[in-house]
Amino acid sequence: MRAVIQRVTQASVTVDGKVISKIGRVDARPTILAQTLTPLCLPEGILCLIGISTTDTAYESQWLATKLLGLKIFPEDKEGEAWGWKSSVVDAQYEILCVSQFTLQANLRKGSKPDFHGAKAKQPPGGDDARHMYHDFLEDLRTKYQADKVFDGQFGAMMDVQLTNDGPVTLILDSATDAPAPPKSKQPLTAEQKQRARDKVAARQGRAKQRTDDSAMMPANGTEQAKAGSTAVAAISQEKLISEAEQKSRELSETFKLAMTESYP
Template sequence: MRALLQRVTEAAVRVDGQIVGQCGPGLLILVCAMPGDDEATADRLAAKIARLRIFHDEAGKMNRALSDTGGEALVVSQFTLAADTSRGNRPGFSGAAAPDLANALYEHFARALAALGPKVETGRFGADMQVSLTNDGPVTIWLDTAT
């Protein structure tokens, strides 16, 4: 699985002009399931993200995890994280998991992260979504379970 984390002061996702998910201070997590991923992969990614020390401590150092801060998470499915741009000018997305598997793993990932403590809201799988955020820092981290 791939995930792009953005530390945020707030984030929201809208579908047809209506907010379907939002969070306050914490993380916006764009996530993409890849072929060969399974629930164990999603569990490992959720645990890594929950423990990742990218929030400031009292001394201003990035030394606190989402689970330490009481932060929230907004999880949004984004198959374009699997983009292959190695040939031509049009990205290919065949590296993303098939939609049925991708949706199941996306939902499993969100539940696994919530089980670790943070309040988690989600976007809507397969929908045309508009995502807004205020990046805090800015801090943006790329994770890939295959590496």
């Protein structure tokens, strides 16, 4: 869904010379500069033009309704602040006027004549698809906000739309580029997929058990080998010490004999 959103001081929709919807009011306080009773207009709500494409679903409709109600496009100070992006239409308790406009889905990439094949038909073979989606969008707005503050034009009619844009503030929302991808629903597993999953779990458990058994055996063998190695090293060290001691004893004996010979001729 594609929407053109305008912050307005007033807006109205006329069909066949009759005003069918309007929002906003005129504050009759005098302005200081003019020193007359020139009406002073303040922001009073949102005019939202809605275009529905052939690929739109209830997900795009609900996303747009939530996004529209949450947009921070109004100043916090209603009396003195001209600009500011602090309050939403819900925060400020303003009104919303929605107008269906299939021309928002026009394709202008080729030639100079608009191509409207991308717009959802209002009377397809299966029923009033676009009309139903537009009405569902309005009901979603009324449910999430307040029913008495949401107005609309006349779907499919030639309308005269008049507005006073405040600011001007005009924004464009497009579900095709701005909305996150819809969540994918999980499909239930078939009997074959369940069996494959059980087989994988059993195989993993078997491999884990085998690794556990191998680990339990390896430390025992390793310990015996370590003990044997330690015993062999200890035996070699002991023999070496004995041999070195005997050699040292012989050297000392020879030295002693030599010293005695030299001392007593």
